[in-house]
Structure formats: structure tokens, C-alpha cells
Amino acid sequence: MEDQWSRWGLDLHVHLRPGAGHGLRAGLEHALRDAVRSGRLPSGTRLPSSRALARDLGIARGTVTQALDQLVAEGYLESKPRSGIRVAPQPTAAPPVETAQPPHTTLRPVRGIDLRSGFPDLAAFPRREWLAATRHIMQTAPNTAFGYRERTGIIELRQALAEYLGRARGVSTTPAHIVVCAGYAHALRLVCQVLRHLVGSAGALAFEDPTEPDYPALAEQMGHRARRIPIDRDGLIVEELTNETAVVVTPAHQYPLGVTLSPARRVELVSWARRAGGFIMEDDYDGEFRYDRQPVGALQGMAPDRVIYVGTASKTIAPGLRLAWLVLPSSLLAPLREATRWDESSVNVIDQLVLARLIQTGELDRHVRRCRARYRRRRDLLGEAVNRHLPHGRLSGIAAGLHAVLRLPADSDHEAPLLGFLAERGIHVEGISPFYHRPQEAPLAIVIGYATPAEHAYSSALSALVRALRERM
Structure with a gap:
């Protein structure tokens, strides 16, 4: 006989607690009402x-019908022809007041004009290509593809990434050296675990100054001491490094200042790593987007045995995918595998297969080229607007990436009042000071994410920003 629980239908968990002398009907009414x-x-x-x-409950249908009719009469349920029985609209209590801000405030949606950095144009998500790749995967993937897979990522994606990174970013690697992660923070957390395992106790990790403040905070939470190393026009000042276990850098397009690590500094940094036995964690967050010449190759190609390369799909496709990848030196493969043993922050198999398909078919390259042309036009419009309407401002970091830094005259305003003034007009940008270890020493500047607005909204967003800045300066 067919098991009744295997039949099609809606499941409803009801715990019957008949009251004394009231029977099953009263118990069912009480359970549903509650x-x-x-x-x-x-x-x-x-x-x-x-x-x-x-x-399902093992009681008479008449008992159930009477209980449902009673709750309809009381207003808890409603019954409509050809719609069945549903829960009726109920009075709602006021939502609880938030007493604390979430940690990643820069990721929260805002109303108005969003010119914050860190976002691509989400309207440019390759929906058609992603859907076509998903359809192909669902039609061709074997059933075994949806079982438990290796925690370092499926082999199909690691093979595709090894080819793509070598071709597009100059990374020297094999699929065995690649680990797929659930976003950059996950990658950094794994690296922190591995480095702590190697040194046997809490070591020091160096970060650029300025940098995204959440990442040094994460390293400290993982038991490391986080040091800040200043940046000049050639990038990280390598001679400031001492006995750190590793240093985290953004050599292609420093975040947020936008400078490129010079060739001499690259050689100097690799020499430090070899001499000190340390590691370089290369955050190649937007290396594909360079506009005035060929993209700068990855630092990893100079020293695969000393550089931990990390890339993501957050800027090329969308941050909501939570797709990132580590390229590891051979000496870190075994401890990294151990670090992932109990780690549950994995990327689902279908998204990994889809990204592999986009790489294999060339769709990712085509998408990146479309976005590169779009973002270059936006950067050029921003430069023209500043030159024409804000002659005392100076843009920097414009050779690559999805954002620029607009330095303002030191006597024009203070950062907090300026940001408040813009926010009152519905314009959201970031000040530069939170990225510095000593915010009070930061120059007066704002970080403008010119990739964030949708294509149709960019011109009006830029005009509104320029008008507001002219009014304030």
C-alpha cells in the first residue's frame, strides 16, 4: 500500500492538544489559532x-471541516471559491527598532542616487547568458554532479579558472592550486587560518593604508595583529615592512586610492617575501578593468611560490553570487585543505558549473569587454564634468577600476558636513577618511563609484553630484 506521506499535497505541521472534555475538534481549532x-x-x-x-492527522473529515469553518467565522482563516482556505490578513505589530547598525554598512541599499564604490552596474548582469548556461547545465550535467563535491571547488570550474587566469591575468597555476571560495571575506578568513597554523601562534598581517577597514578587523578577529603600511604614488612602501607573516595588497589598482604598484616596488616586494619567508596576498578585485592601456598583469606571475592570489566575480559579474577563488603556493595546499575540512561556506555546485560554462564558451570575456567599454565611457564623463565644473577638484585613480577619488580643496569643507549635505539631496558617496588608520590625517576627498548606477541613470546622477558640489564649495 502506498505510504500516505509520499503523496502529493501541502504539508502542515499541527500539534493536536485536545483540551479536557473538548475533543479533537477543539484541539485542532486551538492549534491552528495559535x-x-x-x-x-x-x-x-x-x-x-x-x-x-x-x-494526515488521522481524524474524520467532518471534524476538520467544522474546525476550519469555525476559524473562518472568527476571522483567522478565509475561504474563497477555487482558491481554497488561506490565512486571513492579520493585524501587524510595529517592526522592532534597530538598536545597532549592521557591520557592513556600505553594502546596505540606499534611496536616491547611489555613487558608492564597491559595486558594478547590477543592471548589466548577463541574465540571458547566465540563463542559457544554467539551462545547458541542467540538461547535460550527470546526476552525480549534484552530490557532495570536493570543498576546494568542482574540477570543471578550477580547470576553467586556471586557463582564464593564465590567459587574462598572467597567473601561473594549475587546477590543483585553486580553491573556490564564497566571497573575498571567506578567502581572507581561510588564509588567516592557514597562516596562523604555519607560524604556530598569532602573527602580524600587514595591510595597506588606506584600505577597506573590515579586512584588518577580520584578521584581528582571526587572532592576527593587523599593521597598516602607508601608500605613496608608487604603491605600498615596502621598506616599512618588518617581521610580518604576510602582507595584503591591491597592486593592479590600490583600493581606494587607485594607484598601481610600480615595477620597482613589485620587485622589492617579492624580494622582501623571499628574504623574510613571508607571503603576499594579492587582491585582484578589479584587475580586468583597465582603460588607457593593457591591464597590468598579476603580481602572482612573478613569484607563484610566495604570492597568494585572490580574485572574485563581485566586480566582473555581481557580488551576490558570492564567488571567489584562491590560487595558492604549493607549500600552502595541505594546510588549506585542512582549513576547509570543517568549513561550510561553500559555493553551490550549479553556480560553479555555470561560471565554468561562461568561461569555456567565451561569454565571460565578452561580458567583461562590454562592461569595460561602458565603464570607460562613464569614467570619461566624470573626468569631463570635473574639469568643466569643478576646476579646483582633482581626480585620481582613474586609469582602471570602477571608482575614482575626487580630492577637494582643503578649505572647502569638512568631510562629515559635506557628506551630510549630499545625503540630504539624496546623493550617496563615501568619504576617504574611514579607509585610513588615522582618519584625522586623511585628505579631504570623496570616493565616487561611477559603475554603480544603471546606464540610463548615470548622466543625471553625475549632474546632480556636480551641482551639489558646486553649491557647497
């Missing part, structure tokens, strides 16, 4: 049919 009041069954939830519910 589920609606508590919010476990929210407004609009469809209930199983009386026949299915009676069968």
Missing part, C-alpha cells in the same frame, strides 16, 4: 484541503 497568532502561519498561507488534512 499558529496564526504566533505568526508561524502568516497571512496568505494556503492550507491543505480538509480531505488531505484529515488523512
Whole structure:
């Protein structure tokens, strides 16, 4: 006989607690009433049919029908022709007041004109290509593809990434040296675990100054001491490094200043790593987007045994995918595999297969080229607007990436009042000071993410920003 629980239908967990002398009907009414009041069954939830519910509960259908009719009469449920029985709209309490800001405030949606850095144009997400690749995967992937897979990432994606990174970014690697991660923070967390395992105790990690402040904070949470190393026009000042275990750098396009690590500094940094036995973690967050000449190759190609390369799909496609990858020196492969042994922050198999398909078919390259042309036009429009309407401002970091830094005259305003003035007009940008270890020493500047608005909204967003800055300066 067919098991009744294997039949098609809606599942509804009901815990019957008949009251003394009231029987099953009263118990069912109480259970459903309590589920609606508590919010476990929210407004609009469809209930199983009386026949299915009676069968699942093992009670008479008439008992169920009477209980449902009673709750409809009381206003907890509603019954409409050809729509079945659903939970009726219930009065809602006021939402709780937030008492603390979430840690990553820069990732929160805002109303108005969003010119914050760190985002690509999300409207440019390659929906058609992603859908076509997903359809191909669902039609051709074997059933075994959806089982438990290796924590370092599926071989199909690691093979595709090894080819793509070597061709597009000058990375020297093999699939065995690549680990797929759930975003950059996950990659950094794994690296911190591995480095702590190697040194046997808390070591020091160096970060650029300025930098995204969440990452030094994460390193400290993982038991490391985080040091800040200043940046000049040639990039990281290598001679400031001492006995650090590793240094985290953004050599292709320093975040947020936008300078490129010079060839001499690259040689100097690699020499430091070899001499000190340290590692370089290369954050290649937007290396594909260079506009005035060929993209600068990855530092990893100079020293695969000393450089930990990390890239993501956050800028090339979208941050919501939570797709990143590490390219590791051979000496770190075994401890990294051990670090992933109990780690559950993995990327789902379908997204990995889809990205591999986009790389293999050349769709990722075509998407990057389209975005590169689009972002270059936006950068040029920003430069023209500043030159024409803000002659006392100076743009920097414009050779690559998705953002630029606009330095303002020191006597024009203070950062907080300026940002507040812009926010009152619905314009959201970032000040440069939070990126510095000593914010009070930061120059007066704002970080403009020119990739963030949708294509149709960029011109008006730029005009509004320029008008507001002219009014304030």
C-alpha cells in the first residue's frame, strides 16, 4: 500500500492538544489559532484541503471541516471559491527598532542616487547568458554532479579558472592550486587560518593604508595583529615592512586610492617575501578593468611560490553570487585543505558549473569587454564634468577600476558636513577618511563609484553630484 506521506499535497505541521472534555475538534481549532497568532502561519498561507488534512492527522473529515469553518467565522482563516482556505490578513505589530547598525554598512541599499564604490552596474548582469548556461547545465550535467563535491571547488570550474587566469591575468597555476571560495571575506578568513597554523601562534598581517577597514578587523578577529603600511604614488612602501607573516595588497589598482604598484616596488616586494619567508596576498578585485592601456598583469606571475592570489566575480559579474577563488603556493595546499575540512561556506555546485560554462564558451570575456567599454565611457564623463565644473577638484585613480577619488580643496569643507549635505539631496558617496588608520590625517576627498548606477541613470546622477558640489564649495 502506498505510504500516505509520499503523496502529493501541502504539508502542515499541527500539534493536536485536545483540551479536557473538548475533543479533537477543539484541539485542532486551538492549534491552528495559535499558529496564526504566533505568526508561524502568516497571512496568505494556503492550507491543505480538509480531505488531505484529515488523512494526515488521522481524524474524520467532518471534524476538520467544522474546525476550519469555525476559524473562518472568527476571522483567522478565509475561504474563497477555487482558491481554497488561506490565512486571513492579520493585524501587524510595529517592526522592532534597530538598536545597532549592521557591520557592513556600505553594502546596505540606499534611496536616491547611489555613487558608492564597491559595486558594478547590477543592471548589466548577463541574465540571458547566465540563463542559457544554467539551462545547458541542467540538461547535460550527470546526476552525480549534484552530490557532495570536493570543498576546494568542482574540477570543471578550477580547470576553467586556471586557463582564464593564465590567459587574462598572467597567473601561473594549475587546477590543483585553486580553491573556490564564497566571497573575498571567506578567502581572507581561510588564509588567516592557514597562516596562523604555519607560524604556530598569532602573527602580524600587514595591510595597506588606506584600505577597506573590515579586512584588518577580520584578521584581528582571526587572532592576527593587523599593521597598516602607508601608500605613496608608487604603491605600498615596502621598506616599512618588518617581521610580518604576510602582507595584503591591491597592486593592479590600490583600493581606494587607485594607484598601481610600480615595477620597482613589485620587485622589492617579492624580494622582501623571499628574504623574510613571508607571503603576499594579492587582491585582484578589479584587475580586468583597465582603460588607457593593457591591464597590468598579476603580481602572482612573478613569484607563484610566495604570492597568494585572490580574485572574485563581485566586480566582473555581481557580488551576490558570492564567488571567489584562491590560487595558492604549493607549500600552502595541505594546510588549506585542512582549513576547509570543517568549513561550510561553500559555493553551490550549479553556480560553479555555470561560471565554468561562461568561461569555456567565451561569454565571460565578452561580458567583461562590454562592461569595460561602458565603464570607460562613464569614467570619461566624470573626468569631463570635473574639469568643466569643478576646476579646483582633482581626480585620481582613474586609469582602471570602477571608482575614482575626487580630492577637494582643503578649505572647502569638512568631510562629515559635506557628506551630510549630499545625503540630504539624496546623493550617496563615501568619504576617504574611514579607509585610513588615522582618519584625522586623511585628505579631504570623496570616493565616487561611477559603475554603480544603471546606464540610463548615470548622466543625471553625475549632474546632480556636480551641482551639489558646486553649491557647497
